[in-house]
Amino acid sequence: MREFKISLPATSANLGPAFDAAALALELSLQVAARKSRKFSIIATGCDPDICGRVENHLIVTTYREVLEAERKRVAPLSLTIENGFPIGKGLGSSAAARLAGIALAVHYGQLRWSSNRIIGEASRREHHPDNAAACWMGGVTVARMIGESETQVVRFMPKGKWPLLLAIPEESLPTERAREVLPPEYSRADTVANIQNSMLLLAALFQGERKLLATALEDRIHQPYREQLCPLLPALRRFSLRDGVLGAVLSGAGPSVLMFLDPAARLERIRAKAEVFLRERGLRAELVATSIAKRGGEASFLRRLR
Numbered sequence: 001m002r003e004f005k006i007s008l009p010a011t012s013a014n015l016g017p018a019f020d021a022a023a024l025a026l027e028l029s030l031q032v033a034a035r036k037s038r039k040f041s042i043i044a045t046g047c048d049p050d051i052c053g054r055v056e057n058h059l060i061v062t063t064y065r066e067v068l069e070a071e072r073k074r075v076a077p078l079s080l081t082i083e084n085g086f087p088i089g090k091g092l093g094s095s096a097a098a099r100l101a102g103i104a105l106a107v108h109y110g111q112l113r114w115s116s117n118r119i120i121g122e123a124s125r126r127e128h129h130p131d132n133a134a135a136c137w138m139g140g141v142t143v144a145r146m147i148g149e150s151e152t153q154v155v156r157f158m159p160k161g162k163w164p165l166l167l168a169i170p171e172e173s174l175p176t177e178r179a180r181e182v183l184p185p186e187y188s189r190a191d192t193v194a195n196i197q198n199s200m201l202l203l204a205a206l207f208q209g210e211r212k213l214l215a216t217a218l219e220d221r222i223h224q225p226y227r228e229q230l231c232p233l234l235p236a237l238r239r240f241s242l243r244d245g246v247l248g249a250v251l252s253g254a255g256p257s258v259l260m261f262l263d264p265a266a267r268l269e270r271i272r273a274k275a276e277v278f279l280r281e282r283g284l285r286a287e288l289v290a291t292s293i294a295k296r297g298g299e300a301s302f303l304r305r306l307r
Helices: 060-070 093-109 116-127 130-140 174-179 188-208 211-217 233-240 268-281 297-303
Strands: 004-013 024-035 041-046 078-084 141-147 151-157 165-169 246-251 258-262 287-291
Touching: 004 093, 004 297, 024 093, 024 130, 024 188, 024 287, 041 297, 060 078, 060 268, 078 211, 093 116, 093 130, 093 268, 093 297, 116 130, 116 141, 116 151, 130 141, 130 151, 130 297, 141 188, 165 268, 211 246, 233 258, 233 268, 258 268, 268 287
Parallel strands: 041 078
Antiparallel strands: 004 024, 024 078, 024 141, 141 151, 165 258, 165 287, 246 258
């Protein structure tokens, strides 16, 4: 049988003030190859191979099964080879990528005639918000919202100019449910208006390449002030980001990883070395990973199979 392959990027959602609304795709990827088999099996390499290689309760396999069963299609066992390029549970969209991989497998092997909007909608319904799912499937920067239970509206664009990024990834993971628990049930009008204003400034800065706007446009009052207690890298790196070469720092998704926007004229290795020293002096540790905004998402590799 012909092998099915798909590549899905890591994502960083929220981007400071654009809580549950915007995300960007990163040049780190989950690679999945599949063949029909007599039973389910997985060979996993890369990040978290013990989790990625366990068939029982595997998010890709579970999603694949559930979609096919809901569509009353036969569930053909698959042999999967997974190369995971980013860690699980650290704010990089691992669950969205896994769910989209499972949906893509179901669409392919179940011969479902699903559009990209239907695929994103199904992943968003399972994720309970569409930001990571949209960016993971379409690449670039996406703004998304749910309409009803499983329909989405998505706008995708590539920022003007170069936007180098640096991720600070701690050793500890943080369940999204735990990060949600610390958020208040209500917000003041002042905080809500400030976030709307900053979200629009942030999108304008990315769309027009206005990096000078970024430092103030990344200010958030909705989720980061409450999650700092769970994500100590954030307050530390926000102070570091005032130094030359870093335009701003935000939580990646719900955390605990932090995404830093860099000045393209600055020397990356110099910034990374200084950040390592800065964190070490404060008793903090993190893996510092250089990346950029991915132009393509899972949709591109999914559609290539049709050619």
